[in-house]
Amino acid sequence: MLHALERAARNGVAVGAHVAYRDLAGFGRRDLDASPAELTGDVLYQLAAISGMARTVGARVSYIKPHGALYNRIAHDPVQAQAVVDAVVALDPTLPVLGLPGSEILRLAAAAGLPTRVxxxxxxxxxxxxxxxxxxxxxxxxxxxxxxxxxxxxxxxxxxxxxxxxxxxxxxxxxxxxxxxxxxxxxxxxxxxxxxxxxxxxxxxxxxxxxxxxxxxxxxxxxxxxxxxxxxx
The missing domain is CATH 3.20.20.370 (Glycoside hydrolase/deacetylase)
Structure with missing residues (x-):
């Protein structure tokens, strides 16, 4: 990840946070019934980690796009979508959130004042x-x-x-x-x-x-x- 950040900074490529369920073995592609508090903590942990690593190479995280099963789940699950929104708001309420058109994550992100991108x-x-x-x-x-x-x-x-x-x-x-x-x-x-x-x-x-x-x-x-x-x- 640090190597990718270094290359992004060197080539002027925007860095995004690709947060996911805590599912290393399944590459984040297995649906998990995480509690809202657990999911907010996991997403906040990932956001903070990549934000800190980006700063060490002169880059910054400029948007968030959930990955895999989490991305699909928060398109229709308002509880998990709100948990992700809460994490973004806590760390950086200026981060644009990417999601599917008409998704719960974009609706709730907009309601929280976050920029959204379809x-x-x-x-x-x-x-x-x-x-x-x-x-x-x-x-x-x-x-x-x-x-x-x-x-x-x-x-x-x-x-x-x-x-x-x-x-x-x-x-x-x-x-x-x-x-x-x-x-x-x-x-x-x-x-x-x-x-x-x-x-x-x-x-x-x-x-x-x-x-x-x-x-x-x-x-x-x-x-x-x-x-x-x-x-x-």
Whole structure:
């Protein structure tokens, strides 16, 4: 983690806190019924740790994006979502919080006065309801660079995604995520960046996002503010 922070600082990449359940063996991808107090403490511990490490290399944490099972759980669980919000407010109430559109975490973060950013996933399949398709289901992760790039441009300019059943789902994202643990992530990231720039999309780090950051599809210049979390460029 310190090596990643050093490289981020050296390359001017925004640093985000990717907090998760206390689940090292499962890489944070197993759902846990943590109590609100326990979850707040765990998230606060992780936030404080990465914030301190970032300072040692001249960087700073500039947004928070929960990971894995916690990310999915707090999209619909207000109790756990509030526990995460409480941790962020306690440490730094200026940190933007990333989450799925219409999620409990974004609703409660906004209610607490935290900046919020709607996130979309370029390499993940969506359900008709706008949720991510479970990784246990075939086709949940998209590997084709051309398809991922095309989805990214659509998300940035049309504000929508085609769900796994062919329906169109509106997302209105402020931030785009590409997972670095997806096989071929470096090639995917290059394809995405090339496609976004060719479409006139301006790429900025999360803290610079604005509510009206993306121009409507009829505009001659489309802009989106993708997150640089786990970016492989």
């Amino acid at each position: 996130e979309a996933f370029t390499d993940r399949a969506y359900t008709p309801e706008g949720a991510l398709v479970s990784r246990r289901q075939e086709g949940s992760v998209i590997h084709d660079p051309a398809e991922v790039a095309a989805r990214s441009v659509r998300m940035a300019t049309e504000r929508t995604v085609v769900a796994i059943d062919g329906s169109v789902v509106r997302l209105d994202p402020d931030s785009l995520c590409l997972h670095s643990d997806t096989p071929g992530a470096v090639g995917l990231a290059r394809a995405v960046r090339d496609a976004l720039e060719a479409a006139g999309v301006e790429i900025r780090p999360v803290p610079d996002a604005e509510d009206d950051a993306v121009a409507p599809a009829s505009s001659p210049e489309h802009r989106v503010l993708p997150a640089r979390d786990r970016r492989a460029l």
